[in-house]
Amino acid sequence: MNLIEVNDLTFSYGSEPVLYNVNFSVAKGDFLALIGSNGTGKSTLLRLLLRELTPASGTIRLFGEDIHHFKDWPKIGYVPQVGLRSVNDFPATVEEIVRANLFSQIGLFRFPQKEHFAKTQQALEMVGMEQYAKRMIGNLSGGQQQRVLLARVLVNDPELMFLDEPTSGVDANTVTSLYTLLGELNKKTGLTVVMVTHDLGRAARQVHRTLCLEEGTLVELDKAQVDEELRHKHKHPDRQCRLMAE
Amino acid sequence: MLAILEYDFMRRAFIVGILLAAIIPCIGIIVVLKRLSMIGDALSHTSLAGVAAGLIIGINPILGAVVTCIVAAFGIELIRKRIPKYAEMSIAIVMSAGIGLAGVLSGFVKNNANFNSFLFGSIVAISDFELILVACISCIVLLTFILLYKELFFISLDERAARLAGIPVGPINFIFTILTAVTVSIAARTVGALIVSSLMVVPVACAMQVGKSYFQTVVYSILFAILFTVSGLFISYYARLKPGGTIVLIGVICLVLLLAGKKILTLFRQSPGQA
Numbered sequence: 410m411n412l413i414e415v416n417d418l419t420f421s422y423g424s425e426p427v428l429y430n431v432n433f434s435v436a437k438g439d440f441l442a443l444i445g446s447n448g449t450g451k452s453t454l455l456r457l458l459l460r461e462l463t464p465a466s467g468t469i470r471l472f473g474e475d476i477h478h479f480k481d482w483p484k485i486g487y488v489p490q491v492g493l494r495s496v497n498d499f500p501a502t503v504e505e506i507v508r509a510n511l512f513s514q515i516g517l518f519r520f521p522q523k524e525h526f527a528k529t530q531q532a533l534e535m536v537g538m539e540q541y542a543k544r545m546i547g548n549l550s551g552g553q554q555q556r557v558l559l560a561r562v563l564v565n566d567p568e569l570m571f572l573d574e575p576t577s578g579v580d581a582n583t584v585t586s587l588y589t590l591l592g593e594l595n596k597k598t599g600l601t602v603v604m605v606t607h608d609l610g611r612a613a614r615q616v617h618r619t620l621c622l623e624e625g626t627l628v629e630l631d632k633a634q635v636d637e638e639l640r641h642k643h644k645h646p647d648r649q650c651r652l653m654a655e
Numbered sequence: 656m657l658a659i660l661e662y663d664f665m666r667r668a669f670i671v672g673i674l675l676a677a678i679i680p681c682i683g684i685i686v687v688l689k690r691l692s693m694i695g696d697a698l699s700h701t702s703l704a705g706v707a708a709g710l711i712i713g714i715n716p717i718l719g720a721v722v723t724c725i726v727a728a729f730g731i732e733l734i735r736k737r738i739p740k741y742a743e744m745s746i747a748i749v750m751s752a753g754i755g756l757a758g759v760l761s762g763f764v765k766n767n768a769n770f771n772s773f774l775f776g777s778i779v780a781i782s783d784f785e786l787i788l789v790a791c792i793s794c795i796v797l798l799t800f801i802l803l804y805k806e807l808f809f810i811s812l813d814e815r816a817a818r819l820a821g822i823p824v825g826p827i828n829f830i831f832t833i834l835t836a837v838t839v840s841i842a843a844r845t846v847g848a849l850i851v852s853s854l855m856v857v858p859v860a861c862a863m864q865v866g867k868s869y870f871q872t873v874v875y876s877i878l879f880a881i882l883f884t885v886s887g888l889f890i891s892y893y894a895r896l897k898p899g900g901t902i903v904l905i906g907v908i909c910l911v912l913l914l915a916g917k918k919i920l921t922l923f924r925q926s927p928g929q930a
Contacts, residue, residue: 459819483820485819489815499688500862501872502868502869506812509820510816521805561816
């Protein structure tokens with residue numbers, strides 16, 4: 410079953426068009442990278458998939474259901490682009506931040522039980538951050554904070570995970586280990602990953618499919634095109650998806 | 656018994672002060688973490704319009720303040736949604752409108768002393784009705800805060816993620832807006848409309864310097880607020896100062912000392928390594 414099906418999606422901010430007739434699908438277990446230059450609408454596409462924006466036309470189906478009727482949002486995890494900034498000054502420990510996402514399992518007006526504390530610990534172990542459980546999030550490095558945000562999503566056992574440039578502001582070594590971790594999660598648990606990234610070079614080893622968004626149009630790149638794209642990106646880091654422009 | 660507690664009005668002041676000190680930081684911590692610290696200021700100033708209206712039409716001014724604060728709080732939310740790119744403008748618009756309305760209405764108030772008591776508060780002049788009102792509202796705010804503890808935490812941390820996790824963000828924000836409006840309006844009576852937002856923010860700022868978790872920060876915020884209120888009442892009584900202003904000034908002095916102490920501690924910890 411396709412977890413995401415997007416058909417003829419068009420979106421504009423006022424009179425400024427951003428996406429035209431975008432079509433793609435994501436199957437269970439896919440690890441998909443969404444690339445494109447700045448301002449091409451990658452984050453907008455994610456916001457449409459999270460129903461934060463309404464398309465001008467076209468349809469989005471999540472888990473086989475029209476997005477307007479879709480209610481099972483806890484199946485979807487989201488690691489934001491601005492995550493680092495939002496948590497940096499927040500006075501909370503790592504375990505408090507991870508446990509927050511167990512809401513759907515704990516329920517309204519209820520308090521966490523032993524099993525929820527155990528799940529938090531497990532999620533932190535999955536990302537190798539269990540020893541930092543009692544530390545304040547603001548005292549961690551950027552890479553560690555991003556792992557915590559990943560654990561916050563994983564604690565809820567999502568089937569589909571969106572990541573919006575998860576490695577922005579993270580050093581090179583940490584970026585590689587984060588992508589490796591995502592690759593392992595994808596292989597071991599069958600977690601479907603859709604990731605917006607500017608860093609295809611480091612992510613390419615883990616990613617199964619690469620979609621490129623340029624001038625409002627979405628195209629899937631094959632292996633040879635990805636290699637070409639990486640060579641081009643190396644020479645012109647500010648431009649992506651050269652193949653599409655040609 | 657201490658001489659100060661022999662007076663009925665002082666006993667009431669301590670009861671009301673401690674109750675408010677317990678609930679204001681509960682609202683304050685969420686407001687601060689949502690980066691909306693100025694909302695307290697806007698609502699408390701707007702509450703003055705309700706106070707004036709209450710005095711003019713002959714209803715309890717606190718009730719007038721509560722109604723005005725709720726309308727103002729939803730007005731802020733409405734404007735924020737209409738112009739999300741300049742969200743902070745909504746606070747300025749509502750605050751200006753509130754002050755303007757309060758200014759116009761105050762001209763029609765016959766007993767100006769009563770109206771002025773809301774500017775700087777009059778915790779020592781609490782009536783029976785106000786004592787019961789504060790007690791009831793404090794119970795409601797505390798209970799709601801405890802029941803929605805994890806939801807409010809998550810919403811203030813990351814509203815988008817909270818929505819994805821299944822938290823009913825809209826209804827909880829609605830409840831919180833009402834709680835904020837009600838708390839601000841009753842607090843305006845005690846510490847004064849001009850400084851109520853300080854009492855929302857300063858104990859939280861102090862707690863953030865010493866708290867080692869969100870839970871600790873909440874607990875310390877309440878403890879700091881109670882400490883400032885109790886010591887403020889004692890000092891103001893014996894030094895013949897205005898209680899509201901004294902309470903807030905003690906809080907600000909404590910915050911400055913904590914910040915200075917933290918800086919000195921950091922320098923002290925760094926110096927052996929540098930040597």
